[in-house]
Amino acid sequence: MNPCHTTAVFKMVSTAITTVSGGLVGIQASSRSKSLGLNLSSSKSFCTFRGLKAASNVQIDSAFLGKASNASLRASLVPKLEEKQVLSNQNQPRASYKVAILGAAGGIGQPLGLLIKMSPLVSALHLYDITNVKVVAADLSHCNTPTQVLDFTGPSELANCLKGADVVVIPAGIPRKPGVTFDDLFDINAGIVKTLVEAVADNCPDAFILIISNPLNSTVPIAAEVLKQQGVYNPKKLFGVTTLDVVRANTFVAQKKQLKLIDVDVPVIGGHAGITILPLLSKTRPVVPFRDEEVEELTVRIQNAGTEVVEAKAGAGSATLSMAYAAARFVESSLRALDGDGDVYECTFVQSELTELPFFASRVKLGRKGVEAFISSDLEGLTNYELKALEALKPELKASIEKGVAFVHKTTATAAPA
Numbered sequence: 001m002n003p004c005h006t007t008a009v010f011k012m013v014s015t016a017i018t019t020v021s022g023g024l025v026g027i028q029a030s031s032r033s034k035s036l037g038l039n040l041s042s043s044k045s046f047c048t049f050r051g052l053k054a055a056s057n058v059q060i061d062s063a064f065l066g067k068a069s070n071a072s073l074r075a076s077l078v079p080k081l082e083e084k085q086v087l088s089n090q091n092q093p094r095a096s097y098k099v100a101i102l103g104a105a106g107g108i109g110q111p112l113g114l115l116i117k118m119s120p121l122v123s124a125l126h127l128y129d130i131t132n133v134k135v136v137a138a139d140l141s142h143c144n145t146p147t148q149v150l151d152f153t154g155p156s157e158l159a160n161c162l163k164g165a166d167v168v169v170i171p172a173g174i175p176r177k178p179g180v181t182f183d184d185l186f187d188i189n190a191g192i193v194k195t196l197v198e199a200v201a202d203n204c205p206d207a208f209i210l211i212i213s214n215p216l217n218s219t220v221p222i223a224a225e226v227l228k229q230q231g232v233y234n235p236k237k238l239f240g241v242t243t244l245d246v247v248r249a250n251t252f253v254a255q256k257k258q259l260k261l262i263d264v265d266v267p268v269i270g271g272h273a274g275i276t277i278l279p280l281l282s283k284t285r286p287v288v289p290f291r292d293e294e295v296e297e298l299t300v301r302i303q304n305a306g307t308e309v310v311e312a313k314a315g316a317g318s319a320t321l322s323m324a325y326a327a328a329r330f331v332e333s334s335l336r337a338l339d340g341d342g343d344v345y346e347c348t349f350v351q352s353e354l355t356e357l358p359f360f361a362s363r364v365k366l367g368r369k370g371v372e373a374f375i376s377s378d379l380e381g382l383t384n385y386e387l388k389a390l391e392a393l394k395p396e397l398k399a400s401i402e403k404g405v406a407f408v409h410k411t412t413a414t415a416a417p418a
């Protein structure tokens with residue numbers, strides 16, 4: 001075993017880890033500290049893939065993709081390194097999953113491709129876009145990590161991009177500009193997502209499908225309707241990526257309460273637009289008291305964080321780097337779940353029975369078959385502020401979901417012969 005690689009894997013996860021334990025739907029989440037008995041924190045040097053020379057001097061204080069991610073990474077990789085001898089004779093980790101990014105040449109797609117190219121779990125990275133994707137692949141493919149990068153341009157190459165994919169990530173579509181609402185993106189992005197998901201249904205219906213394109217509250221229901229029409233809908237494997245809301249909530253709370261960032265975990269429920277984003281500050285781990293004004297200030301900031309970036313970019317688009325980071329975390333979590341890690345939890349916008357709404361973002365347990373359990377206890381014992389906000393978000397979220405469903409039915413009816 002290459003000690004450099006071992007150090008790399010372990011260093012990426014060298015943080016205190018809190019996990020949520022539980023069983024099936026309706027379980028009570030409980031937090032506990034988990035120690036794997038490894039002494040990982042004494043040195044800050046970091047080695048990664050063979051040949052990345054500068055890496056041995058990289059200083060890191062915390063982990064790569066965040067605590068939730070690392071808990072799972074540690075749990076999934078450490079036992080395998082010891083028990084299954086996953087290192088090949090080139091001293092590389094086993095990398096066996098195929099990930100496809102649709103919209104890979106865009107502002108999110110490019111940094112997301114880079115982060116996924118660095119994952120030890122990915123053997124093949126397929127990049128699809130309608131333009132400019134050859135350039136991105138040529139560039140990325142020079143990084144000497146084991147993942148093979150292939151490019152696919154335009155609808156004629158989409159099927160080959162998707163065949164055999166384990167995880168498909170969709171950040172295709174136009175982003176917001178100042179003054180543009182999420183719903184304003186619907187007219188263009190609804191059709192893009194519909195077409196891409198039709199191709200997913202035809203070519204890799206068993207894959208985890210991760211939707212990033214906005215308006216997320218509508219594009220996920222669109223994807224579900226398309227998959228239903230094609231007869232391949234598996235609600236456990238269709239995810240709206242809301243990880244950025246959690247990443248932001250964790251960051252803003254840690255700053256406000258002067259907590260160690262890596263320890264903070266705030267569940268975010270509802271949807272992904274304005275008031276439909278509901279951070280459950282009362283469920284923050286570690287437990288921390290908030291004054292009423294702090295709750296109001298933090299909630300509003302988390303709900304408007306996307307607009308904060310849109311305004312800062314002044315017409316050049318919306319969040320790309322932080323979104324790529326958040327999506328990479330969700331991809332890693334998906335891969336570890338597929339790999340049999342029993343300790344993977346993420347908030348995500350999925351088909352749900354936690355409320356009367358057909359889709360709802362909440363914390364879920366991920367496993368080989370997708371969503372294994374909903375952490376319903378997150379919705380118990382909410383504060384009055386949270387209960388009121390939860391009721392307030394429902395009409396808007398319901399309307400966005402219905403708009404997505406109606407779009408698919410309408411386009412199908414229009415396309416059907418008279």
Ligand SMILES: NC(=O)C1=CN([C@@H]2O[C@H](COP(=O)(O)OP(=O)(O)OC[C@H]3O[C@@H](n4cnc5c(N)ncnc54)[C@H](O)[C@@H]3O)[C@@H](O)[C@H]2O)C=CC1
Pocket residue numbers: 102103104105106107108109128129130131171172173174175176185189192196211212213214215216241242243244245272317318319320323
């Ligand atoms: N879920 C979330 O938390 C977030 C979602 N977003 C959303 O992600 C989407 C993408 O954002 P950016 O990457 O910044 O936009 P971008 O405009 O930089 O990139 C979009 C890419 O999609 C490609 N594309 C367009 N039509 C396509 C099609 N039919 N097939 C394949 N690719 C196609 C474009 O060529 C472009 O490369 C936007 O809808 C944005 O609102 C952005 C940030 C956070």
Ligand SMILES: O=C([O-])CC(=O)C(=O)O
Pocket residue numbers: 175176214244305306307309310318319
């Ligand atoms: O706000 C936007 O337009 C993009 C987005 O979804 C986010 O940054 O969370």
